[in-house]
Amino acid sequence: MFLALNEIKHSKLRYTLVIGVMFLIAYLVFFLSGLAYGLAQENRMAVDKWEADYLLLSEKANDTLNMSMIDPEVVNQVEAKEKALLVQAPAIIYQSKDEDTKENVSFFGIDAEGFIAPNIVEGKLFSKKGEVVADISLKESGGYSLGDQIKISMNDEEMTIVGFTENAKYSVSPVIYTSLETIQQVRYGEIAERQDLRVNAIVVRGEITEKPNGLSKIAIGDFINKLPGYSAQVLTFGFMIGFLVVIAAVVIGIFIYVLTMQKTAIFGVMKAQGISSAYIARSVIAQTFFLATVGVLTGLVLTVLSGLVLPEAVPFQSNVLFFTGISVLMIVIAIVGALFSVRTIVKIDPLKAIG
Structure with a gap:
């Protein structure tokens, strides 16, 4: 280790460039990982908050929430530990005082007493018709606040924000929770009272002991994977990040190999003086470990900062376990890449190297 650090001190510019390349690649990998994780979470956060085990959807819906329609009377035929009705409706909203600023949202019609009711971080839970609870992102980036009157663009129905919750997004859109009665207004507007209630899903926590015909049971994990674009997005970013990690390892391995070849004469002199190949090899591995660790940690710190x-609209989220795993993987693969240099060191003939 002494030899490795001493050489770095002697050739500061050369090794600073190596660290710089590793830092840039690590920063790119971490930043893309944060974006990928944040975007994936914004697809599923509202579903994760249920802490449920299964969804019951109509068999003809192809496991798609907004395509499912279930008669509420069927709910009484379902036997499970806990169950809750869910009505989902996408919509575009705007503030009554500002019709030019519109937001794409997803309404969740629920029973306020059910286990899928949202936690309140500001204000209160809805208690009567026309009241809603919105995701906090609508306040932070959309300019909404408690007491604001919002309208549904397709039918101009007016509602009041009485509370805010957090981590409530579905398919990247902020979620607005409201009662089963109010969700009818969102769907049908003025003719809501003449329409029969149709729920999209029955959310179940625990095992299902009785399921009526016409309903399909899907595990929450499978439902999330089937969200539109979710799996494709995760796979795309996963392959991209994986290739970047491999590229980083190859780059650092090439740098170390080139530096090793440039020092062939020096290693030959060291061998002639009785210094073993194993000692020199350990020095190269230690040097690679130091360079990779400094570059990766610097990239990680800058990513967190x-x-x-970043603006609230950017779907970036840090995950300690995720970042730790990537850091260890990049360092380990960089060391594996440096092992090719060890082979060159072992083959050095002192007499030929000295000339």
Whole structure:
């Protein structure tokens, strides 16, 4: 280790460039990972908050929530530990005082007493017709606040924000929770009272002991994977990040190999003085470990700091376990890449190297 660090001190510019390349690649990998994780979470956060085990959807819906229609009377035929009705309706909303600013949202019609009711971080839970609870992102980036009157663009129905919750997004859109009665207004407007209630799903926590015909049971994990675009997005970013990690390892391995070849004469002199190949090899591995660790950690720190100053609209989220795993993987693969240099060191003939 002494030899490795001493050489770095002697050739600061050369090794600073190596660290710089590793830092840039690590920063890119971490930043893309944060974006990928944040975007994936914004697809599923509202579903994860249920802490449920299964969804019951109509068999003809192809496991798609907004295509499912279930008669509420069927709910009484379902026997499970806990169950809750869910009505989902996409919509575009705007503030009554500002019709030019519109937001794409997803309404969740629920029973306020059910286990899928949202936690309240500001205000209160809806208690009567026309009241809604919105995701906090509508306040932070959309300019909405408690008491604001919002309208549904397709039918101009007016509602009041009485509370805010957090981590409530579905398919990247902010979720607005409301009662089963109010969700009818969202769907049908003025003719809501003449329409029969149709729920999209029955959310179940625990095992289902009795399921009526016409309903299909889907595990929450499977339902999330079938969200439109979710699996494709996760696979795309996964392959991209994986290739970047491999590229980083190859780059650092090439740098170390080139530096090793440039020092062939020096290693030959060291061998002639009785220094073993194993000692020199350990020095190269230690040097690679130091360079990779400094570059990766610097990239990680800058990524975390970048996440603190990004706009709310950017779906960036840090995950400690995720980042730790990527850091260890990049360092380990970089060391594996440096092992090719060890083979060159072992084959060095002192007499030929000295000339």
